[in-house]
Amino acid sequence: MLGEMVIDGVDVPEDGTARDHAAELLSRVADGDQAAFARLYDLLAPRVFGLILRVLVDRSQSEEVLQEVFLEVWQSAGRFAPNKGQGRSWILTMAHRRAVDRVRASQASATRDVRAGLRDLDVAHDGVAEQVELKVEGQKVAGALSTLPEPQREAIVLAYYGGYSQSEIAVLVGAPLGTIKTRMRDGLSRLRTAMGVTA
Incomplete structure (x- = not known):
């Protein structure tokens, strides 16, 4: 149809x-419709996988987390509240949370192994300290993100973890482009404050 486009499961007709x-x-x-689940998977799995892969980098772990996310979607679809946001955003947020949890679990395991190794070898590893520092910083960002109001968090997650442009986000959430820019600016400002970053 003329003037209509679809972005990740959201139809945007001519009237906006x-x-x-x-x-x-x-x-x-939520009603147990397996065909609807298969369509949902086909619709969003590539985007969800891309987000997870950006966080984890490791392809095999990302594939595992993708399956975990869609299992959670199947089990908890009844908890989705359409009045609080888009279905796609709900799933992407869930995927980001699971990916960050996987990073934290890997980090905890690696940190335990490193400590044990350092005790055994009594050797300093600058590279390991750097990696741990970067992962701790990632945890701070995830924690700070969770303190943002939902509209700001949604815009930032879609932009930085979903890879959407501001124009695409405006279409996806059904808000004017100026509103999305404001949400992102205010959200990033709050993140900087929460993390103690000065301009």
């Missing part, structure tokens, strides 16, 4: 209103 297919499918998944 957005139809959230992911939310509609989630509603059917």
Whole structure:
């Protein structure tokens, strides 16, 4: 149809209103509709996998987390509240949380192994200290993100973890581009403050 486009399950017709297919499918998944679940998976799995891969880098771990995310979607679709955001955003946020949890678990295991190794060898490893420092910084960002109001967090997660442009985010969440820019500016400002970063 002329003037209509689809971005990750959201139809955007000529009149600018957005139809959230992911939310509609989630509603059917909550009722145990396996066909709706398969369609939801086909619709969003590539984007969800891309987000997870950006966080984890490791492809095999990312594939495992992707399966965990969609298992959680199947089990908890009934908890999705359409009045609080888009279906796609709900799933992407879930994926980001699971990916960060996996990083934290890996970090804890690696830190334990490093400490044990350092005790045994009594050797300083600058590279390991650097890696641990970077991962701790990642945890701070994830913690700071969780303190943001939902609209700001959604815009930032979609931009930085989902890879969307501000224009695409405006279409996806059904808000004017200026509003998205404001949400991102204010959200990033709050993140800087929460993390003690000065301009």
